[in-house]
Amino acid sequence: MARPTVLFLLYSSLFVLTQAFELNGKISWNDVCPGYKQLGPARVILDTGEMSGSVMKDGSFSIPNVSAGTYVLSVLSHDHWFDQLRVDVQDETTAEVRTYVAGTPLNPPSSFLLPYPVALEAKGKYNYFVPPESFNLMGMLGSPMMLIMIFGGAMVLGLPYLMKNMDPESLAEFKEQQAKMSQMQNAMTSGDFKGLSALMAAPEDNRPAQPVSNKAQGSGKNRGNKSRKH
Amino acid sequence: MFGTIRGLSLALFLLFSATCSFALHESDVGVVDWHKRLIGVPSAGSLATSPVFHRIPGRNTQSVVITATESNVLGAVSPVNGSLVWRHVFQPEDRISRFNKRGSVVTSLSGPGGANLRTFDALTGDLLLEKQLHSPQVGLLSEPHHLGTYISFGNETKGSPELFVLTNGHTVQHIVGGKIKWSWTSEDQGSLVTYSNLVATSQSIFAIGLAKSFASYTLHVTALSPATGEIISASHISSSISNGLTDFVVLDQSASQPHIVWVEDNTLKFIELTPALNAKPSYPKDKLFSKIVDLGLGSRGLFVAIKEDGTGHIMGLNSGFMESIKEFESSGHSDRNTESMYAGGLDKNETPYIARVYWSHTLRLVSVELYSPYHGDGKGLLTGFSFAFDTFQHGVVSHFTFDAANPQPYQVLARVCLTTSTGSIQLWQQDSLQWVREESLANINAVQFVELPEKLSDSSERGEREGFSSRLGRQLRDAKDFPQYLMRFIKRFATGSYESASSAAAAHTTTSGVPSRDTFGFRQLIVAATSHGKVYGIDSSNGNILWSRILGLGSVVEDGAHVVPIENKMFTVKTVGDVNGDAETAGPGVPELVLIGKRVLKSGATTGNLLYHFNALTGADATTSRKSNVGLLQGADVADSLVDAYLLNAEDKGKVVVILDGDMKVHLYPDTPSTRSLFSSYTSSFAVPVRLPEAAHGQYRVVGHQIASSTGVSKKPEFSAYPAWTLSLPEGEDIQSIIPATHGPVASIGKVLGNRTTLYKYLNERMFVLLTEPHSRSSAATSLSKAGCGLYLVDSVKGSVIYKTKLPASPGGSCNVKAVLTENWLVYHYFDDDYRGTGQSKGYRIVSVELYEGKQPDDKIRSSDMTSYSDKNLDITAHAQSFVYLHGVTAIATTSTKFGITSKDVIVANTNNKIHSLSRRFLNPRRPVGRKPTTEEAEEQLIQYDSLLPDDPRRVISHRYEVANTRQIVTSPALLESTSLVFAYGLDLFLTRVAPSSTFDVLNENFNKMQLVLTVSALAVAILITKPMVQRKKLKEKWYQ
Secondary structure (H helix, E strand, C coil), rough: HHHHHHHHHHHHHHHHHHEEEEEEEECCCCCCCCCHHHHHEEEEECCCCCCECCCCCEEEEEEEEEEEEEEEEEEEECEEEEEEEEEEEEECCCEEEEEEEECCCCCCCCCCCCCEEEEEEECCCCCCCCEEEEEEEEHHCHHHHHHHHHHHHHHHHHHHHHHHHCHHHHHHHHHHHHHHHHHHHHHHCCCCCHHHHHHHCCCCCCCCCHHHHHHHHHHHHHHHHHHCCC | CCHHHHHHHHHHHHHHCCCCCCCEEEEHHCCCCEEECCCCCEEECCCCCCCCEEEEEECEEEEEEEEEEEECCCEEEECCCCEEEEEEEEECCCCCEEEECCEEEEEECCCCCCCCCEEEEEECCCCCEEEEEHHHCCCCCCCCCCCCCCEEEEEEHHHHHHHEEECCCCEEEEEEECCCEEEEEEECCCEEEEEEEEEHHHHHEEEEEEEECCCEEEEEEEEEEECCCEEEEEEEHHHHHCHHHHHHHEEECCCCCCCEEEEEEEEEEEEEEEEEEECCCCCCCCCEEEEEECCEEEEEEEEEEEECCCCCEEEECCCCCCEEEEEECCCCCCCCECCEEEEEECCCCCEEEEEEEEEEEECEEEEEEEEEEECCCCEEEEEHHHHHHHCCHCCCCEEEEEEEEEECCCCCEEEEEEECEEEEEEEECCCCEEEEEEEEHHHHEEEEEEECCCCCCCCCCCCCCCHHHHHHHHHHHHHHCCHHHHHHHHHHHHHHCCCCCCCCCCCCCCCCCCCCCCCCCEEEEEEEEECCCEEEEEEECCCCCCEEEEEEECCCCCCCCCEEEEEEEEEEEECCCCCCCHHHCCCCCCCCCEEEEECCCCCCCCEEEEEEECCCCCCEEECCCCCCCCEEEEEEEEEEEEEEEEEEEHHHEEEEEEEEEECEEEEECCHHHHHHHHHHHHHHHHEEEEEEEECCCCCEEEEEEEEEEEEECCCCCEEEEEEEEEEECCCCEEEEEECCCEEECCCCCCEECCCCCCCCCCCCCHHHHEEEEECCCCHHHHHHCCCCEEEEEEEEECCEEEEEECCCCCCCCCCCCEEEECEEECCCEEEEHHHCCCCCCEECCCCCCCEEEECCCCCCCHHCCCCCCCHHCCEEEEEEEEECCCCCCCEEEEECCCCCCCCCCEEEEECCEEEECCCCCCCCCCCCCCCCCHHHHHHHCCCCCEEHHHHHHHHHHHHHHHHCCCCEEEECCCCCCCCCCEEEEEEEEEEEECCCCCCCCCCCCCCCHHCCCCCCCHHHHCCCCCHHHHHHHHHHHHHHH
16 A cells, blocks of 8 residues: 555656746845835736735745746835846746846846845835925024015014114115115116117116106107017 | 828828837836736635644744635745735646745645645745656645645755655655655555545654545554655544544644544544554543534644533643633624634744634624733733724635734733735734735626826816906906916926826825816726625826725625626726716716626525626625715616626717626616617617527537517516527537627728738728637547647627638647737637648647738728628638747737727737737738838838737836736727727736837827927027127128229
8 A cells, every 4th residue: 555655746846846846935024125024915927927926924925836947036015026037947946037127128147147036135125205394483483585575574674773873975866776776766667668778778867857758758759669560 | 091090000100110019118107007926815724734833943043924815826935014925826737735934944745646746945935846756647636735734844855845745535645855765555446445644753744544434534653664665553443423524633742752633423533643543532521513624733732622602722742631721701602703714823933822813793803812821821811802894895814824923021012914805914903903915806707998088187176157346356366376387388398398198197196086188088997896785986197096896796695605807897887987967067977887797605606696786996786775985885676597798889879888697688787768769779780699508419519699679567678689590510520719899990991002902901890819729529520630729700799600710729639719800800819739741730829811802902891891691791801820829828918009090909918927919010911021021011010021020028017017817808998099008807907008009199108308499499599699799790781882
């Protein structure tokens, strides 16, 4: 009775051998993914997942029945990402593991061989959320717009006092400048570019009455041009 | 017209350029979305897979209910609150054969013949071991699926028990610590004897099987050495078993040798198993039993035997003698009660209990009788209770299991876990219901989103003729609420707590029971019909079930028959907007749905189809004759054989369900003269593709049908469909599926380019997607080196192919192409296997195709209102670009919004159990390749082509949720144009909202009202301060000028 049993044992072990390759590997825990609990249920698949193996509690996995061929190995993990690998299974006993960057051509293969059994580790953890924007008084006051506003307010309040303390000569110069500025501003707002360029081109021109007449002239000219065109 | 388009697109452009990213805040989790983790309906057919209580030893003993399910999930549910403790989702090809538990581990066998062995931690579900015992190709496909597999536990080593595993019906393997210690395969490879049980004792391992002999089965036992797996002895037991597996039980008490008990010619026989297998069968006299029931208490030597009159006896084996321990009184066949079900259970001291459960027709109660043979001072103790089981809500009890507690000597408490025919799992603690899990929601066949009506204001008080005094009184009464209103208004103004796009979709409080919508229409009703013959109304704001109805069997009432809704054949025949008569007086319309189901008998045969018409808000019957929402939802028989059904939506003229039967006759619902005349006015444009089997090759073909009307005998117009065209496909290609286009409002008929020319969209409403696969049986497919899958865009009126492409089949030869078509945009996903050439790579691809009219921009053929017979119909340009996507996809859909102005995102469910939203910007098929976008292209928001689609986790709308095995994604517009509701179903249910172009129509919740208030108040303060200063200055100027 013992003999046939042994024979059958042999037969079945042969049967297992003539099957295909069993791809083994292990996920090693690191800072990104310190353990099985953090990893959650994960599966290691070749290509579309027709051949696959689940990750066991110790991090190891095995994909049975891999026939010879070239495969892309990827890890289906919900919260962690892993590198994809290129696996070439030559025959029932040997497999070559190479790095592979997703989306790049498979051929020619990378010359750098990784050790077998496959060793993997998590490269990162997915972050699904954006942090909410919280209200921050200092941040609000520190923004350039606010700074300009505050500076402007301070200038409005502080300018008369500053002017009071200035010597008359520079005061006159300042007033002149200011008049020109306001003139320029007027020209800008009324869309009188000619007047503006004239102002820019003639810095000596400093009659105080000019802005009004200039503006009226310029805009009138403009209108005239337009009507002539049509 | 085009000016408006241009203006609109410009406005949208500005909107999009302002904020184009959409992402979720962590605080929104559970507010804007919900996720229901399910395990599926328990496979209650056999002890090998049905639910069972398991108490896990440890410092705090904890119980779980473990079950394998029809959805191929092994899961554990907490009996305390019904929450899911853990689950393991098996691959579809790896069907669970059986599971067994011992101590802290659960072991499962799955795949053909039990090819794969897995061991789980019973408390956490951690996978401790996964091992393939034999290749799935050599696995024995058996029916029932658990036949020929068995798991038996041996001694424990290092906390995990040794395993003896029977697979394929003829191989026994001894597994210690994940390694196969020995393996034994029967000499005849299972051709004569199929083993089905395994009993492990310290001296030998008994493999018990059945040998097929003339007209019956004979028991066969092989004893193996536990140490080496060598055969000690093998023997046929002279027996004749007629029903196979159900007619024998194995009792493996640890105290004595195991026994086999079987029924033969209405007598009970049993035999002791010794390693030498030399015992003789013995049969106690006058023990006339016709059936035996395995309680799972074989290790206690207990089982139930049933006499011919149906009376159940608890049988026990005591020191070599078989005796009836207890007879269940009045458990015989009766008109008042259903047949009894028996089960065994344990308490925390591992004392066995036997329970009998039956439904009483007269009392309408489920009664439980519980017998504990070792209590009551050793004489046995019978207790019982009844509870009101709502049979119109949950059908009938199809399985039960229980565990018991014995707090006082004469008191026994039980927790009963029921599986019902509608697929729910219920836990009853004595006679009070603890929780219900509606697991049939893992098998949804058809889904419709239903918009809810607005909350009815209290206008009913206001009479038509109201006198002055009564009016004054009413207004005074109303005025008492004014201070509260004022307070609310001030509070709202100050804090700025308006409803935003990410606030919870809680409805305004309603007084009536009818659900009502929220401000932005995020709260809708999801009506889902499951394959277990039940319809659910689910609140889209939180996933709660508002109502549920069982589908009645109609005219043919037969035991064991049920109604299976036909895939996606649920139609909204009336919406909130459809109001009868005057909208002012009638109020909002009541949405109504029509569902078509087929009647499936117990044998699996289908007879007839039924149509159910019901109120979507309450589930009440909507037909005028039966207006109730108690009892079963009754349907009307429509057609004996059904080819397809459609909804004819004639906008404000009404909606008609069109049913095409096997004889190509058209049935209308509702069938009135007005619907007939309505339908006859649409017959010219009504064209449907039908997938028909071809007799010759067993192949399918697509035949386009149109409608012809004739006047029948009763002078009523009759309609029938006639074939108009047949699509000729290349040889070896078989039709896989027909995917209709997703219809929705089209906001613009063209796309304005950066150089102010327009690409006019090819908007053919009659387009549908046709997927083909290599024909399995045709010789052409096998002879071809690599038969591929095909994807066609076909016009349903003429049958002309508008666009076609050939895709590679997966290595297994199957086609797994997922496609979605909306407006002029087709997106499909497939696996590209071709890597041998240079520059090629294996991987998943998503291809985006857009169809535009004419050859160049500004070409226009008015495709949206062109007839199919026009020769200009095929004058189109297709822009296509292919992208690499890192994951497999199980479902694909596009978002839909109320007016279609918002850009459409593609929502995919990937194999990584995530729901991912792919931005339209990345899927634009006109992205410039290999160069930077020009300023004109940049104005169009085009970005440089990159073959890899970014895998941005912030676009994973299901975030941390593991949404397993999604089969379909349905989207529905909210009242806000920017927002679309996304509902994914499969094993799990998941709902969220997405805003593809960000929420441009609501004030952004990031809008800082605080900042605004502070700035305004700061300015006010500044004015207060500067005003006197300025006045003083002016005064001064007047004095000194």
